[in-house]
Amino acid sequence: MTSNHVLLNRVFNHRTFHGLINGKTNKVFTACLQRYVNKSRPAKNIELISNLYRYLAKHYRNEYFYKNTLLNKLLLGRHNMNTTTALAELPINTSKADFVLINGYATVYEIKTDLDSFDRLETQLNDYYHAFNKVFVVTSESNVDRLTNILKDTSTGICVLTSRNTISERKPAITDNRFLHHASMFKVLRKYEYESILHSHYGYLPTTTQVKYYKECFNLFEQININIAYCYMLNELKKRNIKEKEQFRNVPYELKYLAYFSGFKASDYGKLHDFLNKTRGIC
Structure with a gap:
């Protein structure tokens, strides 16, 4: 099954997605439409993608299908953005x-x-x-x-x-803080995020050479109680939210994961809308 359906993995990925909405021809997308979509008449891209996704649901629940389901059912279903x-x-x-x-x-x-x-x-x-x-x-x-x-x-x-x-x-998953590790948590953070934590906790950032700056920042982070440091980390990571929430709400279910993690600007959502409403033939 894997070899017969590997093309589907290449359709539902960021590279293909960005190329398609920017007007690039994609041979993999075309090949998948010809193989998996039974359409004798031209159809809008949104309809064709929906047909491909239904095929995934019935025959090939790959990693993208799992991720997209998690985002739709958990983030957009049980929680909210x-x-x-x-x-x-x-x-x-x-x-x-x-x-x-x-x-x-x-x-x-x-x-x-x-x-x-x-x-x-x-x-x-x-x-x-x-x-x-x-x-x-x-x-x-x-x-x-x-x-x-x-x-x-x-x-x-x-x-x-x-x-x-x-x-x-x-x-059920049990909350377990026993193995939290300062170094692992620190590496998850971006520079502006760990700087924000240090400034909040200490009121200052280390004054040192550029070469030693990262190490000095970590030394300060490591001195924070692990449970407090964990809360700081979550607070910073939570800020990595998408900006264009209203435009995102209009993205079809099948493409929610790709759109959410593509860093779209308002203009990109416009391109996506145009692509989805464009009519094309299968052959």
């Missing part, structure tokens, strides 16, 4: 957190589709707990028993992407 921020592919030590939600607290969601192995799961979870205190693994129904056995007696929770494409919690 005014109080909650979503992050994706967040580097933490040697791993990247697939999806993170931050409001008054933070939750990491590690995705394991039917196409993934569990080989790196232990390493990934260890990395995540160095920077965050609550973690779920999101998987399919077929992996639940195996995952339950792997995660028994741990703080990590389990969520399932059900056959109805909803998110169902099967094992």
Whole structure:
């Protein structure tokens, strides 16, 4: 199945998405339409993309499908963009957190589709707990028993992407601060974010050479109580919210994840609107 559907992974990604809305011809998009969309008449791009996405839902629930479902069901369903921020592919030590939600607290969601192995799961979870205190693994129904056995007696929770494409919690995640690590948390932060934390906590920033500045900032950060530092970090990460919220609300369900993490300006949403309403043939 993987080899037969690999083109779909290349359609629902940022490079293809940006190219299409900027008027570039994409052979992969065209090939997927010809292979997976049964249309004998010209149709708008939004209709064609919707057909491709329905194919994903029925036959090939890949990582994009999981991520887009998490964003729609959790950020836009259970929470809202005014109080909650979503992050994706967040580097933490040697791993990247697939999806993170931050409001008054933070939750990491590690995705394991039917196409993934569990080989790196232990390493990934260890990395995540160095920077965050609550973690779920999101998987399919077929992996639940195996995952339950792997995660028994741990703080990590389990969520399932059900056959109805909803998110169902099967094992609660327990908040666990035992492994929080200053260095891992500090590396998650951008320069202006850790400067904001230090200024809030100490009232000043270190005065030193440019070469030593990063190290001196970390030395100050490391002296903050770990639980207080964690709250500071969440407060800064929560500010990484999208700016054009009203335009984002009009993005179709199928493309919410791509639009949210594309850093769109108002003009980009205009380009997306034009692309989606453009009519094209399949052949």
